[in-house]
Amino acid sequence: MSTLLGYRRIAEGIDPPYDHGAYASTHKRAPRRPPIRIAHTLSEITGPHFGAELVGDGVADFTRFAGGEALGERIVVTGRVLDEDGRAVSNALVEIWQANSAGRYAHDADQHDAPLDPHFSGVGRVAAGAAGVYRFVTIKPAAYPWKNHYNAWRPQHIHFSLFGPGFATRLITQMYFPGDPLLEFDPIYSSVPDPAVRERLVCAFDLETTIPGRALGYRFDIVLRGRGATPLERDAEGGVR
């Protein structure tokens, strides 16, 4: 097994802690004990991959649904899925979900008093191609209130779920929009310890990506863990633990 390369550990300051005081739902769900670090084996290096049958043909356009056009501001979101060394992650499956232009999810658990849009489902899948590029057309989601604290509002965001090459590279995250005044008050966005890293969750407006007369363009690159620089041997900590 010594020829296998593990994945690099995620540096301090990047991922949020499990227990984040400002986000109430963490209080009873965050483990009390630190997770046990294990050396990477085939179990962590391998991972699921998905065929084209999961992803529709042609352009991923979520602005038409059930025979009509979704209401709201049309946007294009595109970017590259890369690893830490800047190499493209080929054929990653990207799953997306979001609120509609009124700030409402098409989901039974969403009780926000904002209208549903019969022509917007807010869910989709795209595949990043061989060069790691993904792209979809959607509606800009609106902010919405939530019950975390008095007068709490989630900033506009789109949820992203990604499978990289292995179990170790699995990522679920959220993309935010530039200039959103709610970002500084959001305990989920602010849970990323390093403010400079936090900003990597904010997409960038891009005139080049914009479709003239149709949809504003935003760029959002996603970086997954890179491979370790040394052959996989016992972890620095001595393997398990």
Added chain:
Amino acid sequence: MSRPVTPSQTIGPFFHRALLHEGWSDPAARGAAGERVAIEGRVLDGDGAPVGDAMVEVWQANAAGRYDHPEDRQPEDLQARPLDPNFHGFGRIATDPNGRFRLRTIKPGPVPGVGDAQQAPHINVSIFARGLLKRLVTRIYFPGEPLNETDPLLSALPPARRATLIARAADRGGTERVLLFDIVLQGAGETVFLDV
């Protein structure tokens, strides 16, 4: 030049329509080789209350101990650990309002570990939920496996903690083997979670 990894954020409560897919609750549905097993459990919070909006994902080797992945290609293993055309090894389920999940699959074979170590049969698990800003990772091991005694992870844990990773046999009769595996996020009986 190294780029910082994109940080994790919570899955939130509204993922179901986007992420659940017919067939992912039974990765062996296409007739995979191996011993059929159903794994049932609950996800519980620090008060013992059910977590009704969690997503549980699994990734496992086939019955021969081979992962369906291009990097599981150790030449000396190819004959001993063949691929199963009817098994990929990925599953995904959501908990119901009572925090319950049920996965049907097959028992994986043992897979190589670090160095010469052999790992006992196990299923790799990710747990996502509102209130989890990043996934939790754990493993489901199988009861009564001789390799559990020498598994590098299990044998490094104190017995009480080790027990949280080994499913229990359900005494239920019937033809299908049913195993129970609760995931306790916090507090007494807290499941062992892994930093991978």
